[in-house]
Amino acid sequence: MGNFITAVRPVSLFPGGDWLVYECQFDIHYFSDTLYSQWGIVCPPSVQQSVRSRRAEFLAGRYACQLALEALGLERWSVGIGPHRAPQWPPGVVGSISHDSSSALACVGFKREGVIGVGIDREPLIESDVAPRIASSIAKPDELERLDYRQWPFNKALTLIFSAKESFFKAAYPSVGRYLDFDAVRFAGFQKRGDLGECLALVLPQALASSLPSGSTHCGYFYRVRNCFTTGVLLLSDS
Numbered sequence: 001m002g003n004f005i006t007a008v009r010p011v012s013l014f015p016g017g018d019w020l021v022y023e024c025q026f027d028i029h030y031f032s033d034t035l036y037s038q039w040g041i042v043c044p045p046s047v048q049q050s051v052r053s054r055r056a057e058f059l060a061g062r063y064a065c066q067l068a069l070e071a072l073g074l075e076r077w078s079v080g081i082g083p084h085r086a087p088q089w090p091p092g093v094v095g096s097i098s099h100d101s102s103s104a105l106a107c108v109g110f111k112r113e114g115v116i117g118v119g120i121d122r123e124p125l126i127e128s129d130v131a132p133r134i135a136s137s138i139a140k141p142d143e144l145e146r147l148d149y150r151q152w153p154f155n156k157a158l159t160l161i162f163s164a165k166e167s168f169f170k171a172a173y174p175s176v177g178r179y180l181d182f183d184a185v186r187f188a189g190f191q192k193r194g195d196l197g198e199c200l201a202l203v204l205p206q207a208l209a210s211s212l213p214s215g216s217t218h219c220g221y222f223y224r225v226r227n228c229f230t231t232g233v234l235l236l237s238d239s
């Protein structure tokens, strides 16, 4: 690993054992392009031409993919880039990737009946002075009002909903095949998960695909560590 990847850990984001999520911390100071060939990770031309920070986050994301795919029993698969930047998984696998300036996450699982897609996202907290200015492009007032502002100051509430919608987009993209506006899915409140806490209920106001009909409700799982929210959305056809 050298000094670039500083820590690795499996993360428990989704219920049940079907979904493997790995998180890598990385230190950009130790990034080198030679790590791509050392780790058998293909650097696509669009990334080769990008700035150092993008080459580093892409590498860390693909390293997390390798760990997750190996845990699934698939060795040395280099996850490519498809249309609209969507990651290209091995046949029979669904997954998702997210990164920020010092960490990367990958989630994978086998495609099985009833699974439409999976998406994960990590988002640093939106600053409290920025949140009111961008809120209307992310959520309607009624969505934000469903969060209790004593527990969820406005910027935290907005970050959580933003991240959950990005996760939703990544999970839905393989079925929808286009970019979505932020009102394509609505935050409808929390759902209790027994002893496991709560998840966000995400509702579709309009159909997005035959597998994603109007009114279907999907769960957004989440946790917060320091200044970042991590969210995950698992799209199931019986929702």
Ligand SMILES: CC(C)(COP(=O)(O)OP(=O)(O)OC[C@H]1O[C@@H](n2cnc3c(N)ncnc32)[C@H](O)[C@@H]1OP(=O)(O)O)[C@@H](O)C(=O)NCCC(=O)NCCS
Pocket (backbone or CB within 6 Å): 057, 058, 061, 081, 083, 084, 085, 086, 087, 096, 097, 098, 099, 100, 120, 121, 122, 165, 166, 168, 169, 170, 171, 173, 174, 179, 180, 181, 182, 183, 184, 185
């Ligand atoms: C694509 C997008 C979700 C990425 O989110 P981000 O916070 O900027 O970045 P993250 O690090 O969390 O995620 C980046 C990863 O998302 C994945 N991703 C990008 N486009 C994707 C797509 N069309 N489908 C699925 N996954 C995609 C990629 O794996 C990418 O990493 P990589 O380029 O290193 O492979 C965001 O830039 C975007 O375009 N959003 C607009 C659409 C949207 O979210 N609408 C919400 C309405 S529901």
